[in-house]
Amino acid sequence: MEAISKNFFLYLSNNKVLDRLAKRFGSRFGADKIVGGETFSQAIPIIEQLNHDGLQVTVDHLGEFVTSEEEARNRAEECVEAVQLIAENQLQSEISLKLTSLGLDISHQLVIENMEKILKEAQAREVTVTIDMEDSSRCESTLEIYKSLKKDYSNLGTVIQSYLYRSDCDIEELHSVDPYLRLVKGAYKESGKVAFIDKEMVDSNLKHLIKKNLKNGHYTAIASHDDAIINYTKQLEREMSLSKDQFEFQMLYGMRNETQKQLVKEGYTVRVYLPYGEDWYGYFMRRLAERPANVAFAIKGIFSK
Template identity: 60%
Template sequence: MEALSRNFFLYLSKNKSLNKMAKRYGLKFGASKVVGGIDFDRTVSVIKNLNNRGLCTTVDHLGEFVNSVDETRERTAQEIHTIQTIAKEKLDAQTSVKLTSLGLDIDHHLVFENMRNILTEAQKHGVFVTIDMEDEVRCQGTLDIFKGLKTEFDNVGTVIQSYLYRSRDDINDLKKLLPNLRLVKGAYKESADVAYPDKKDVDDNLKQMIKDHLTNGNYTAVASHDDQIINFTKQFAEENNISRDLFEFQMLYGMRTQTQLDLVKQGYKMRVYVPYGNDWYGYFMRRLAERPANVAFVAKGMFRS
C-alpha cells in the first residue's frame, strides 16, 4: 500500500496541468503548512521565527526544469536578491538551488555562469549555497558542475542520495575536494537499474554514506526525518569521538517540528529546509510521496482554521 501511495503522488508530481492550476490558486490545499511563502520577502518572518527557536535554515526557491535562457537569468537575479535579503535581515540561513532552474537542461556553460554569479554574491555576504540533487539522469551533470565550482568557491556544497547505487562511489570520488554534503534518501521515482527498490537497502546505504563521509572528516548534513537514521548518526559520532561541529541534522519545514526542537535542546545543530515560491506543486507532491504520515498531516491542516 505504501508503494502504491508513493507511486501515485510521484505520478501526480509530474502532471503539468495540475502544476499550472496550483500556481493559479496559490498555497492552497495544505501547502502553506510546508512552504514558507509565495516569495522570499514573505518568507522572512517564517525564518526569523525559526531562528528565534534555535533553528537555522536553508531556503529554496521552488521551481525546476526551466527551458528559457531569460528565465534562468531571472531566477539567478531572484537568488541574488534572496542572498542580499539574508544578509540585510541578519538571518541564520543558507540557500539551496536546483540547477535545472538555472539552465542545466539548456547549456552547461549557462548554468555554470549563473552559479558563479550566485556564489560570488553569496561569498561576499558569507552565505553558504547547496546545489540540490535532482533525478538520476542529471546526477553526473550536477556533480561535474559542483566539482568545477568547488575549485573556485568554498561556500558551495551538494547532495548525495542513498537510493542510487552509485552514491558511495560518488562520496569516495568527491572526498579529495573536502566537500560539505547533504546526505538524503532521495525523492524521485527511479528505475531499479539505477536505484535500490527496497527501503531497507536505501536505509542501509544511507547509514554507510554517513559513516563514509564522517570518517573522511568532511562536514555532513544528515537530512532525514527517520528516528533510526538520526539515532544511528548520534551513536556513530559518539562512539568515534566525532565532534558535533562536524555534522548537523536537517528536516523539512512543517514536518516533525517537536523533534527538531528536541534536537536543538540536546545540543545538536538542526537546520530546517524552507521552500518558497509559487511553483510549489512538484515539491509538495514529492513530500506526500515520501511518507504516508505526511498525507494525514496535510489533511488535518486543510480543515483546521
Template identity: 35%
Template structure:
C-alpha cells in the same frame, strides 16, 4: 503514483482548484514571495535553528527565465545576510544558506546549458561569499547527476565551502560519497524523492534506509562535513551512534529537516546543542515540490487528503 502526479498538468489543475490547497501548501512552503519567506526564516533563526532557502523552480528551458532566477537568488542572498543571526554555542556553521537547482539556472538549455548553469552558479557563489552565506547545489533526477557533480567539483576550486547533495536511493551514491570525504567537503545526504527505475535506484524503503546508513558511515568516517537530511528516527539514532563513535562534535556535522515536518524533533535536537538546519522553500512553482513531499511520508498524504475531503 504520487511521483507520477508530480509531472501531471491534469492532476495539478485538479488539486489547485480547491481553496484549501493554499492552506496545505503553507504547511510545507514558506510563501510565494521573498517577503513571506524572510519572515519565516527570521523566526527559525530566532528559535535556534539555521536555514537553507530554496527558490522553487526547475527545468528552465528559457535563458531569460534562468537570468530571472539568478537575479532572485542574488536578492535573496543579500536579504538573508541582513537577518539577525543569534549565536549558536559550539556550532561553527554559517546559519544562512541557499539551495539551488542547476536546472533552474539553465542546465537544460539547448547546446550550452551545463556551461550556462555552472557560470550562473559561480555568480551566485561569488555573491554568497561576499555576503557570508553558504550555497548548496541540490540533487535532481538521475539524468543530471553527472553534470551537477562536475559543476560542483569545478567550482570548489574557487569556493571550497560549496555544498552538494547526494541521494542514497541511487545505486551509485556509495561510490560518490567516497569521492567527497576530504576536509571541508559539505555533503547533504538525503534519501531521494524523484521517480527512478529499479535499474539505477533502490525501490523499497528498507533498502533505501540501509543505503542511507552505509553512505552516512562513509561520510562520518571522512574529513568532510556531513549534513544529515532525514526525519527518520532510525537514521537519527544511527547518526548519534556514529557521532559518538567517530568523535564528531556539534561543529562537524548538522541535521537538516524540511520546513513543516517534525517541528518538535527539530526543536529537541536544537535544544540538545545539535546544529539543525531547516530547508525552507518559497515561490510560485510549488506543485512539484509538494507532491514529492507527499510521496516521502504517508502521513503527509493523509493530512492533505483529509483537508481536501473535508473542504471540497
C-alpha cells in the same frame, strides 16, 4: 504497498491540472504551512521566527526545468537577491538551488555563468550555497559542475541520494574536494537499473553513507525525518566521539516541528528546508512519495497549529 504509494504521489506530482488547482487554491489546502510564501521577502519573517527558536534555515526558490536563457538568468538574479537579503537582515540561512533552474538543460556555459554570479555574491556575504540533486540523468553533470566550482568556492555544498547505486563511489570521488554534503534518501522515480527499489536497502545505504562521509572528516547534513536515521547518527556520534559541530540534522518546514525543537534542546544543529514560490505542488508531492510516513506528518503539519 509502499511502492504503490510512492508511484501514486510521483504520478500526482506531474499532474498539470492538479498543479494549476494547487496554485489557485493553495492557501486553502495549507500551502502556507509548508511553503514560506511566493517571494523571499514574504519568507523573511518565517526565517526570523525559526532563527529565534534556535533553528537554522536553507531557502529554496521552487521551480525547475527552465527552458529559456532569459528565465535561467532571471532565476540567477533571484538567488543573488536572496543572498543579499539574507546578509542584510542577518538571517541564519543558506540557500539551496537546482541547476535545471539555472540552465543545466540549455547550456553548460550558461549554468556555470549563473552559478559563478551567485557564488561570488554568496562568498562575499558569507552565505553557503547548496546544489540540490535532481533525477539520476542529471547526477553526473551536477557533480562535475560541483567539483569544478568547489575549487574556487569553499561555501558550496551538494546532495547525495542513498537510493542510487552510484552514491558510495560518488562520496569517494568527492573526498578530495572536502565536500559539504547533504545526505538524503531520494525522491524521484528511478529505474531498478540505477537505484535501490527496496526501502530497507535505501535506509541501509543512507546509514552507510552517513558513516563514510563523517569518517572521511567532512561536514555532513543528515536530511531525514526518520527516527531510525536520527538515532543512528546519535549512535555514531558516541561511537566515533564526534563533536556536534561536525554534522547537522535537516528537516522540511512544517514537518516534525516538535522533533526539530527537541534536537535543538539536545544541542544539535537543526536546519529547516524552507521553500518559497508558487510552484510548491510538485515539490510537496515528491516529499510524500519519498516516505509514506510523510503523509501523516503532512496532515498533522497542515491541520495543526
